[in-house]
Amino acid sequence: MHKRLMFFTIGIGATVEDSIALAIQNYRPDHVVFFTTDGSREKVLPLVLAKLGWSLDSQTLFTVPTPAEFEDFDDVELLHIVYLRAMGQAFVAHNASSADAVVDFTSGTKAMSAALFSAAYEAGVEIINYVTGERSQGRVISGTGRMVTTRPRRLRARDSLREGLRLFNTGDYLAALHAANELAKVATPNLPHQGETRALLQTASAAFLAWDRFQIAEALEHLNALGTEHTELSGKALMGKKPREERKAHLYKIKNSPLCLERLAELVANAKRRDKHGNYDDALARLYRAIEYMAQLRLFEQFGLSTGEFPVDELPESMNKHVESGQQRCQLALQDSWKVLALRGDLCGQKFYELQERIKLLKALNARNNSILAHGFEPIDPVNLAVLREAIEELAIVGWGEERWHATLELCQFPKFKIDRMME
Incomplete structure (x- = not known):
């Protein structure tokens, strides 16, 4: 079972011992850690211990004097580091959890209180306490104290x-x-x-x-x-x-619709998101599929044909030499699909072969086949992604027009939160 630790800053001031004793009596910690200055360790800590009926060598507490170099106690950042380190050491030493810890910053300089609060926040402490009450000359009047609790998880x-x-x-x-x-x-x-x-x-x-x-x-x-x-x-x-x-x-x-321009645009937009995160293999696989899918879509829209069950009698004569005798339907691979389109006079099909010559499209497609996600072990060169993106852009504009293609792509863009408005 985890033990409860409680952490306090102690400054120099009247009635400090009353506020600290009130907090300790309320939370009943197993161990207490006091962050002191040289002055508060000498003048105030004995009053606190007397109020509690404890001795300095009690098993229930230990102190962490603030290092001598913090004479002015104004360096919040350094105090934060000291307090955070001491908290971590205390959790380990006493088998305690930050979730069971309590921090009290009622006493101490402003810098000490700020540093303890920020250290508690970073350490994941669940309860931060402050004792307030009726005041006289800025001090809580003895007997009027009440606790104000903040839960940092919120x-x-x-x-x-x-x-x-x-x-x-x-x-x-x-x-x-x-x-x-x-x-x-x-x-x-x-x-x-x-x-x-x-x-x-x-x-x-x-x-x-x-x-x-x-x-x-x-x-x-x-x-x-x-x-x-x-x-x-x-x-x-x-x-x-x-x-x-x-x-x-x-x-x-x-x-x-299994075959539609919207699905083609989704493949391209999804590839762009993979590329943005540096997942080049995933991006290239999607762009390769987009080139393949584009041929399927074009054959379906222009000629009512399916690459999965392509009628053998619709094959150009130059392509049916590998078809078995009596076979009525066959499957078209990527290159064959584009070849059929080109031989039928389709503008997209003709553009595909123009791109092979002009931007080395075939080399970029082969990069996918040689990647670890396909048949090889070669890492993806982002240059090949750029080639495929350019090819898809030109083919889509030829096939469906620039305005329609870009409007469809726009619908694939994911929105972003206006964070400042969300956090108002």
Whole structure:
């Protein structure tokens, strides 16, 4: 069982011993750590011990005198480091946990109090205490003391919420969702809007994580929740009704149509997100699939043909030499699909072969085959990603027009939180 530790700063002032004794009697710690100055160790600490009926060699306490170099006690940063280190040592020495610790900064200089508060915050201490009461000449009158308690987890929750929003904006939707789920465990009754913000982060992270994984039905479910459960806050800090409904319509097309321009755009946008995070193998795999998918889409839209069950009698004569006798249907690989398009006079097919010559498209496609995610062991050169992106851009513009292609790509872009508005 963990033991409870309590940490105090002690300055020089009248009735300090009353406030410290009140806090100790309330929390009943197993061990107490006093952060003192040379003066308070000599003049005030004996009064505190006498009030408690303790001796300096008691098993229930030890002191950490402030180093002599802090004569003016104004260096909050150095005091913070000293206090934080002492806390860590105390936790280890007494098999104690920061979750069971209490910090009291009633006494001490302003710098000492600030340093103890910040050290407690960083250490993960769960209770920070301060004794107040009726005052005379700035001192709490003996017998009037009452305790004011702060739970830093509620303050840390705000920092964690901001970090979760930042993670979302960088595209790390899984980490953002994890942060939101952890925040759901922290009660913040004095900050109701923080709970609303956390819930929005949770729903949005789940939506765009599913979308990023091509889990379209799940993404739509969460996007619907954005509109029904978080309408006002979502519109204020993420995206309004119009862009949300446009993206939902975009996803419904993908859900209902295996072959559509929207799905092609999704592959390209997803590859861009992988590239942004330095996942070049993943990005190249998606762009390779986009080139392959584009040929499938073009054959279907222009000629009503499927690369998975391509009629043998539709093959150009130069391509049917590998077809077995009596075979009625075959599967077309990437290169064969583009060749069929070119031989049928399709503008995209002809553009594909032009790009092979002009930007060495075939070399970039082969880079995927030689990568660790396909058949080889070669690392991906980002130059090949640029070649495939350029090829897809030119092919898509030829096939579907620049305006339609770019409008479709725009619907694949994920929004970002306006963090300052979220944290108001």
